Amino acid sequence: MAKASEMNTITGKDVDFSRIRNQFPVLFSSVRGLPLAYLDNAATTQKPWAVINRMSEFDSAEYATVRRGAYRLAEQATQGFEDVRGKVALFLKANSPEEIVFTSGATMGVNLVAASWGRKFIGEGDEIILSHLEHHANILPWQMLAQEKGAVIKVIPVNDIGELDMEEFDRLLSNRTKLVAVTHVSNSIGTINPVQAICAKARAAGVVTLVDGAQAAPHMNIDVRKIGCDFYVLSAHKMYGPSGLGVLYGRKETLERTPPFLTGGDMIERVTFEKSTFVKPPHRFEAGTPAVTQVIGLGAAIDFLNSVGMERIERQEKKLLDYATELVSRIETVSIIGNARHKAAIISFTLADAHPHDVATILDSEGIAVRAGHHCAQPTMDRFCVAATTRASFSFYNTFEEVERLVEGIKQATDLFRG
Numbered sequence: 177m178a179k180a181s182e183m184n185t186i187t188g189k190d191v192d193f194s195r196i197r198n199q200f201p202v203l204f205s206s207v208r209g210l211p212l213a214y215l216d217n218a219a220t221t222q223k224p225w226a227v228i229n230r231m232s233e234f235d236s237a238e239y240a241t242v243r244r245g246a247y248r249l250a251e252q253a254t255q256g257f258e259d260v261r262g263k264v265a266l267f268l269k270a271n272s273p274e275e276i277v278f279t280s281g282a283t284m285g286v287n288l289v290a291a292s293w294g295r296k297f298i299g300e301g302d303e304i305i306l307s308h309l310e311h312h313a314n315i316l317p318w319q320m321l322a323q324e325k326g327a328v329i330k331v332i333p334v335n336d337i338g339e340l341d342m343e344e345f346d347r348l349l350s351n352r353t354k355l356v357a358v359t360h361v362s363n364s365i366g367t368i369n370p371v372q373a374i375c376a377k378a379r380a381a382g383v384v385t386l387v388d389g390a391q392a393a394p395h396m397n398i399d400v401r402k403i404g405c406d407f408y409v410l411s412a413h414k415m416y417g418p419s420g421l422g423v424l425y426g427r428k429e430t431l432e433r434t435p436p437f438l439t440g441g442d443m444i445e446r447v448t449f450e451k452s453t454f455v456k457p458p459h460r461f462e463a464g465t466p467a468v469t470q471v472i473g474l475g476a477a478i479d480f481l482n483s484v485g486m487e488r489i490e491r492q493e494k495k496l497l498d499y500a501t502e503l504v505s506r507i508e509t510v511s512i513i514g515n516a517r518h519k520a521a522i523i524s525f526t527l528a529d530a531h532p533h534d535v536a537t538i539l540d541s542e543g544i545a546v547r548a549g550h551h552c553a554q555p556t557m558d559r560f561c562v563a564a565t566t567r568a569s570f571s572f573y574n575t576f577e578e579v580e581r582l583v584e585g586i587k588q589a590t591d592l593f594r595g
């Protein structure tokens with residue numbers, strides 16, 4: 177296997193990722209005198225100068241409310257805001273910008289669909305299929321809805337390597353099923369789910385689908401038409417953009433049948449005390465003043481991702497994952513949780529005799545930032561009979577040296593706990 181130093185700089189027809197890394201200022205900070213190795217990218221990603229500067233420029237010279245003001249500054253801000261909607265539509269390969277709703281994050285996207293579409297179309301005895309790999313954000317809104325309506329939740333099981341049991345999915349899908357809601361990529365163990373196959377089967381059975389793309393959109397080419405889902409949710413802060421902003425993609429016909437979620441300013445045709453009517457999607461779902469600057473920041477993040485190229489990002493992260501998997505799995509005390517054949521660059525592991533939080537603390541003392549806990553996926557943890565794991569999650573801006581530092585840190589933790 178090539179050395180880390182040889183693997184970082186890939187020139188020729190590929191990209192020099194060390195130059196791309198230079199565009200992320202936080203990555204050059206130090207922790208207790210050691211260089212930061214930021215390996216918590218599944219929780220949130222860092223921002224490049226292009227995003228930081230664009231938001232700061234917008235706030236210093238172009239900021240105004242959108243869709244309300246009749247003056248020049250507001251018109252330009254509105255134009256910039258709506259241009260980003262178009263950019264997101266292209267990024268996701270949606271049919272039109274009207275299929276793109278700005279939310280406050282993936283969590284709100286799922287809650288919106290559950291509270292509006294779900295409340296209208298799901299009734300007593302209806303079934304909602306989830307998978308055993310869901311983040312709580314794609315469990316709890318459905319559980320609340322099911323409790324309110326008397327609906328039933330069914331769960332696609334997961335095998336020992338962390339892949340969905342598709343035969344069982346076929347058995348679960350029935351004429352009682354009203355919705356299938358699955359994650360594209362598991363945040364806790366990294367499995368990339370066969371969402372295209374799941375949506376095709378659901379669609380053939382006349383069932384609506386929601387895909388939680390929070391962990392997929394920053395790491396691979398997304399084509400919502402090819403996936404064939406009705407809804408797709410994501411968070412801007414996991415794709416090098418700002419926090420407090422997300423996107424809900426909704427297939428036009430499905431969004432049009434969906435009643436409003438939050439109500440208030442900027443989503444109405446006519447309001448009287450007796451009765452009100454609402455505008456069409458996407459604005460029907462954007463009550464109140466939106467996160468204007470953040471939307472502009474998301475536009476800059478998408479430009480940045482496109483300039484690097486999603487295929488290149490995917491290839492580089494796969495190399496980091498393969499290198500990390502090879503080195504980490506050689507450590508005898510480590511058990512990697514989740515070894516699916518298709519995996520995003522996430523390694524979740526436990527260390528014999530050590531609590532995941534203690535492992536994370538030892539890694540932190542070496543300047544390595546990882547996450548420890550249940551990753552808001554307690555049912556997944558239960559499936560693998562662990563209460564928590566330590567999770568290292570990579571981005572294209574991570575280096576192969578950082579992978580080696582992680583491995584050294586885990587070895588140190590092993591020695592300490594053995595001692």
Ligand code: PMP
Nearest residue numbers: 281282283311313363390391411
């Ligand atoms: N789904 C998945 C798979 C996630 O990883 C996360 C964030 N950890 C969410 C949903 C929720 O995203 P947010 O907190 O940005 O709303």
